[in-house]
Amino acid sequence: MSNKPAKPxxxxxxxxxxxREAILTNELKPETLWTDRELSEKFGLSRTPVREAVLRLKTQKLVEILPRRGTRILPLSVDDIREIQQLSKALELEAARSISLQDDRTERAKDIGRAVEAMEQAIETEDRQSWVKADMQFHRAIMFACNNNRLCDMYLSMRELTDRARFFTMHVRELPRKSTVEHRQIYEAICTGDSIRLAELYHAHWARTTKELLSIIEQQDNASMFRNSG
Incomplete structure (x- = not known):
């Protein structure tokens, strides 16, 4: 195994x-307009890297570039969330199933287990923001562990949008104790290689959480984070 340091x-x-973090956490609010200079000054960054970063964020539908005006932070729509949740479930279930079928599944799932432990700790301390971050780590750990780069890239490009919604709604939803238990069950099903149980857990978990998320969003229609699609 190579001991070479990670490339900076x-x-x-x-x-x-x-x-990206500022957009996900709503520090950069939807519908606000920022020039490259303003973003550079706000975050202490050089303008060229900022400009290149904005182009990448545009491909993920987090921002819109308006010529001679600046970068607009895009809102979400209910349809965005509904469609992305449906696609994300299919991709993540395939990744989780793939891990569960491997002989080294327990080793591959270590980061998934660490994320579950972080969620459980956040529930104990009622730290909602830490829980959301651990939840993001959980889902990403599953994708990274499946060793399918294309599947992972497709998934991550969509999850940015629902991550924004989770940060925005975390203070108006109940403490996610049930979701934490369900994440633990999913992790255990991966480790035991029970692909049938895994599929059952995924379908139930995603159906419940999508319904909950959409319900909160529909109640927040007047908030700047969201827009109706009709």
């Missing part, structure tokens, strides 16, 4: 992660 992130990657 480029300035563009750093700018992308900082701005």
């Amino acid at each position: 992130k480029s300035l563009t990657d750093q700018a992308y992660e900082v701005i």
Whole structure:
């Protein structure tokens, strides 16, 4: 095994992660307009990496670039969430099933288990923001562990949108104790290689959480985060 140090992130990657995080957590609010200079000054970044990061964020439908005006932070629609949840479930279930069929599934699932433990700790301390971050880590850990780069890229490009909704709604939903239990059950089904149980858990979990998320969003129609599709 190589002991070479990890390659440092480029300035563009750093700018992308900082701005993306600000969008997901609603620090950069939907419908606001930012010039490259304003983003550079706000986050202490150079303008060229910011410009390149914005182009990447555009491909993920997080921003819109308006010529000679700046970068507009895009809102979400109920239809966006509904469609992305449906596709995300299909992709993640395939990834989880793939892991569960491998002989080294327990080793592959270590990061998934760590994310579950972080969620359980966040529930104990009622730290909602830490829970959302652990939830994001859980779903990403499943995708990374399946060793299918194309599947992973497709999934992550869509999950950015629902991650925004989760951050926005985390203070108006009940403490996600049931979701935490369901995540633990999914992790255990992966580790035991029970693909039938895994599919049952996924269908039930995603149906319940999608219904809950859409219900909250529909109640927040007047909030700037969301827009109706009709």
